[in-house]
Amino acid sequence: MSTSLPMHGDKSVADHITIGLSKVAAALRSQAWEGGTARRLTPTQGQILALLAERAGEPVRLNQVAAELCMTAATASDAVATLEQKRLVTKSRSSDDHRALTIALTGAGRREAQRTMGWTDVVRAGVAGMTPDEQAVFLRGLTKIIRSLQEQGVISIARQCAGCTYFQPYVHADAAKPHHCGFVNKPMGEGQLRLDCPDFIPGSEAEQADRWRQFLDGSKGR
Incomplete structure (x- = not known):
């Protein structure tokens, strides 16, 4: 009786799912870079704009931006400073804690956020097919x-x-x-x-x- 042997490089279902999610992440990064280059935005800056658009009407602090997007406080601060220079966001002191900064989109920032949120359309199309x-x-x-x-x-x-x-x-x-x-x-x-x-x-x-x-x-x- 023959014994079946595992094929070289066989992976578990968990491995295949992990690989698949990595490919989705790579596609999103690619779309972010491609969409951001023409508008002189980095993927990080685009993520911040999209986050602020999703939280419209809510005060969003700088430390929340860093935590939500899994980045260091320094990276978030630098990206927000650049967006402020581009007049896409404004910074102000929190009404309940003057030591904390809150970030908000400008009119131009809201329009730009809608464009950056379109970077995920390629993935949304795949999900819509399910x-x-x-x-x-x-x-x-x-x-x-x-x-x-x-x-x-x-x-x-x-x-x-x-x-x-x-x-x-x-x-x-x-x-x-x-x-x-x-x-x-x-x-x-x-x-x-x-x-x-x-x-x-x-x-x-x-x-x-x-x-x-x-x-x-x-x-x-x-």
């Missing part, structure tokens, strides 16, 4: 990956459902919408999970751990 069920499974997987990155200290706290005090996983019998959002007081499905919600309020570490366990365990019976 079925709703595939998108929901993929979104759940991204939630887990982001949670792992938080636990490893690679990224700051993400404002995603699974860590929010309003989120109640698997409390409804409806398989299509098993979760509940206490903020809007409505049931929600896997495809409605958010990775960056403006209404996010973190619970205590114990509450987050318990909620995360429910989120993971609840799917096993479905």
Whole structure:
């Protein structure tokens, strides 16, 4: 009886997924450089503009920019200073802490942010080609990956459902919408999970751990 041997260079599914995510990241970097060169923006500057556009109406501090985009305070400060020189952002002292700087987009900055946010269209087109069920499974997987990155200290706290005090996983019998959002007081499905919600309020570490366990365990019976 013959014994099957592993092919040279065989990789696990986790390896293939990691490689795939790396290729997506490379594509995004390429688009950012290509889109930014003509407008004299670096990918870092474009990321900052996009972040400020996403947080429109919210005061965003300089240290938040650094934490959200996983960069050093010095890198964030230099990039923001350049954007200020280009009259795309303004800096002012925080109303509740005069030692802290808040960053806001100018009119030109808002227009530029819309262009930079278009850099992700190539990835969005690929995601749009997935079925709703595939998108929901993929979104759940991204939630887990982001949670792992938080636990490893690679990224700051993400404002995603699974860590929010309003989120109640698997409390409804409806398989299509098993979760509940206490903020809007409505049931929600896997495809409605958010990775960056403006209404996010973190619970205590114990509450987050318990909620995360429910989120993971609840799917096993479905």
